[in-house]
Amino acid sequence: MISELFSMTVLIGILASGIRLATPYLYAGIGETFGQRSGVLNLGVEGQMLLGAFAAFYIALTTGNLWLGVLGAMAVGAAMGLVMAYVTVNLQAEQGISGIGFYLFGLGLSDLLFQKLMGTVETVKGFSEIDLPLLSDLPVLGVILFSQNVLVYIAFALVPIAWFVLNKTTLGLKIRAVGENPDAADSLGVSVARVRYFTIILGGTLSGVAGASLSIALLNVFQQNMTSGLGFIAVALVYFGAWRPWGVMGGALLFSLVNSLQLWIQVLGIPIPSDIAVMLPYILTILVLVATVSRVRAPSALTRPFARAE
Amino acid sequence: MKRLKILLVGLVVMGLLLSACQASEPAPAVDEPAAEEETEEEDQEPFRIAVVMPSSINDLAFSQSMYDALLLVQEEMGGEEAMEFVYSDGMFVVDDAAAAIRDYASQGFDLVIAHGSQYGSSLQEIAPDFPETSFAWGTTVDTFGIDNIFAYEAASDQGGYVNGVMAASLSESGVIGVVGPIETGDAKLYVDGFKAGAEATDPEVRVNVNYIGSFSDVALASEAANTHIAAGADVLTGTAQMVVGAIGVAEENDALWFGTQSSQTELAPDVVVANQVYRWDVVLNEIIDLIGEGTLGGKSFVIDLENDGEVIEFNPDYDLPEDVRALADETIQGIIDGSIVVGDSAPEEEVEEGAVPTFEDTFRVAVVMPSSINDLAFSQSMYDALLLIQEWMGGEEAMEFVYSDGMFVVDDAAAAIRDYASEGYDLVIAHGSQYGSSLQEIAPDFPETSFAWGTTVDTFGIDNIYAYEAASDQGGYVNGVMAASLSESGVIGVVGPIETGDAKLYVDGFKAGAEATDPEVRVNVNYIGSFSDVALASEAANTHIAAGADVLTGTAQMVVGAIGVAEENDALWFGTQSSQTDLAPDVVVANQVYRWDVILKDIIGNIADGTLGGTSFVIDLENGGELMEFNPDYDLPEDVQTLADETIQGIKDGTISIELEE
Secondary structure (H helix, E strand, O other), X not given: OOHHXXXXXXXXXXXXXXXXHHHHHHHHHHHHHHHHHOOOOOOOHHHHHHHHHHHHHHHHHHHOOHHHHHHHHHHHHHHHHHHHHHHHHHOOOOHHHHHHHHHHHHHHHHHHHHHHHHOOOOEOOOOOEEEOOOXXXXXXXXXXXXXXXXXXXXHHHHHHHHHHHHHHOHHHHHHHHHHHOHHHHHHOOOOHHHHXXXXXXXHHHHHHHHHHHXXXXXXXXXXXXXXXXXXXXXXXHHHHOOOOHHHHHHHHHHHHHHHHHHHHXXXXXXXXXXXHHHHHHHHHHHHHHHHHXXXXXXXXXXXXXXXXXX | OHHHHHHHHHHHHHHHHHHHHHHHOOOOOOOOHHHOOOOOOOOOOOEEEEEEOOOOOOOOOHHXXXXXXXXXXXXXXXXXXXXXXXXXXXXXXXXXXXXHHHHHHHOXXXXXEEEOHHHHHHHHHHHHHOOOOEEEEEOOOOOOOOOOEEEEEEOHHHHXXXXXXXXXXXXXXXXXXXXXXXXXXXXXXXXXXXXXXXXXXXXXXXXXXXXXXOOOOHHHHHHHHHHHHHOOOOEEEEOOHHHHHHHHHHHHOOOEEEEEEOOOHHHOOOOEEEEEEEOOHHHHHHHHHHHHOOOOOOOEEEEOOOOOOEEEEEOOOOOOOHHHHHHHHHHHHHHHHOOOOOOOOHHHHHHHOOOOOOOOOOEEEEEEOOOOOOOOOHHHHHHHHHHHHHHHHOOOOOEEEEEEOOOOOHHHHHHHHHHHHHOOOOEEEEEOHHHHHHHHHHHHHOOOOEEEEEOOOOOOOOOOEEEEEEOHHHHHHHHHHHHHHHOOOOEEEEEEOOOOHXXXXXXXXXXXXXXXXXOOOEEEEEEOOOOOOHHHHHHHHHHHHHOOOOEEEEOOHHHHHHHHHHHHOOOEEEEEEOOOHHHOOOOEEEEEEEOOHHHHHHHHHHHHOOOOOOXXXXXXXXXXXXXXXXXXXXXXXXXXXXXXXXXXHHHXXXXXXXXXXX
């Protein structure tokens, strides 16, 4: 049985599953990275994902237009982000608590809309897999990497873009400055409020797409509470990835690959109790977190509201 | 004291004056010759009706059917002198409709009609504010127990069935296309009836159904019709106002069309064969009579073929072969005299058996559920059962229920359970084994309240707790037998939540059934560790497919993700808990459906006798609490169907005993 684990079918299966599972984490995690780098912890990611997932699904279901669904999810996520920004930046609310509030709001509203507008679980024809020309014909790797749906490609493309924006642009510099030392940034004429508004709304937008990637690309259904904690794991992955886009991607892939590994362990009948198998990704994540996090410092101003000294 | 007296006298005088005014209204009775047979209208004032409709009065469908009926009623009553009506059409925004309904009511209309089931909750709020006004709404049978609301509904499956019979007789390609709006209410009823009629006439016929998700998207309806044509359909039908787009496509392609709701003949006289026309005037006349007698609501009406509220109108320009016409007439007659039964009569049969317990007041049930009432799984099975029980006991007057769903946080659920108990509900159901320890603490504090929880057999020895469980291994076994017979690759995948309780029982039963049928079969089981993680369930299903499985099953609400994967990969799916057929009609073979109403009847009967708990119940195949529902759209080989039937019978009579591992 153990030897079956190293067959080509199984390895391809694990990698392809892992990439699919990592997609929503990437969107939500990259968005959350921007927020946290500017000093804002958004625990409402899960709620934004749920509303995004519903918006995308419902729009796709009623109009048949998937891209309109993605736009809808982005708009809903951005709107949630806008309110979140007002609450954390202007009202200077405690970020952890208000984030939980946004989560519960998204959970409840998405369920309510689902009950009222749809009433039953339905399916929609989602984004289909696109074989990238030439690349998808590559042996082994082709099937794994280049035969996915478009939202998967975009998710991975976001990683270098996010890295570039954060590290190589003025905007990124401002974001990092606001997250490390908002007083200093403010004294140099950087609007802390404006930067944080931008990152929180961007985070909300990407969380909305994370939801859409589930409801109209990977699963093509909507169900109450369908994200089932993915948003919170995405927040954890930002810590895991040490607030760096590549790190977040590494964490998302590690977590997802171990998750797909445990699926295969059960399927192949390897005698590990299922309860232990499902714990594997979490155990591994905690271990890596313990090993790495002590060496990396969080943005200094994380979770600290900024009030201008008068 | 003195002031109070003056106030009282003043009030009495006012009251007298008011009643005098009212009494004087119907005084001069004028008998108009035209009105004599149909109505007892004695007012000089015309009878005034206002109606709010979701689409246009000339939509050739739902709204038009009501508008035409009002014109007929007006004519029958003797013209505008005797009856006048106003309408607001195109009220697809429910808020606007609610404002219009309230306006009409305050303007003193005798009858205000809210023509659309989406207006129900608005009406429920508005009607009590205008106790002198009569309201009617549809399509539904629910009057909310409010005594100035009438409800009306169409047994649209009946005309659908007749249309289906003709369609199957006329189709040469053997493929029929159906364009529906949203799979619910009147539309679903029509489509299901149509399908049943077509399949009863020609078991080989293929009825492709397309719900486009909209009542107004004409373009999409037209595209759906094009799709049907491309798939080989030569006969089409459809319901709701957006089908005008589809009718055009039928005409272009010389495909036949069957209409419903209103007559659609004029739109395409060359291809329309027949229409089921709603004659709401039948209901309106009854309602107007009742209002004349002083009854303002509280009753519900159904139009059907028998009461002439539904009429099959044949297009005189279409040359319908005589034998088909004769068959249609026979079918109509058969439905009227009851020799042809349309639709799912199973719940009604259940309802007949056993005496319905009676309570002095409305019997009130509250239920707390871990997931959504439409999860297609565990919570939905209880919600559906409560709806059946409500019908069984005689509607909302006799039994009402409230629910809190999505209570996956046990603390929240415990608070809800305690709240419901203190609000004096007769029966509080904690639908989830995770609520057990909370219930154990709460129940002794409310000795007058009956509690039920499941799935378990443990009442904690507390005498106001009932326990209920599902022998889910039985349906699991039957599913397993079929799965092993149908699998070509010899690999079957199972997606479970957590290896415990009901889920484990189902999975073990499934495995036992599969292995008993084919000892060589490989059943891969995957517990994903969550009841709600749809993404992981989907990935588990992908893993099974990659491992070679061509048949899948799974239990709990997160499996909706896995069903999608089965569909994409053309793998067969077996469902459990609720029917999952609608989600993937091409690949679902059968479902084990929980019918909790079977044991709820026992529990409610016991409560009526004064016993509040202390016993436990199990639903299984034998007591009808578990039903094997086969997907009529899936073409199950006869030998497998026979094997499944034999297995069900064997489990019932005990000749098959399910040996679970461990």
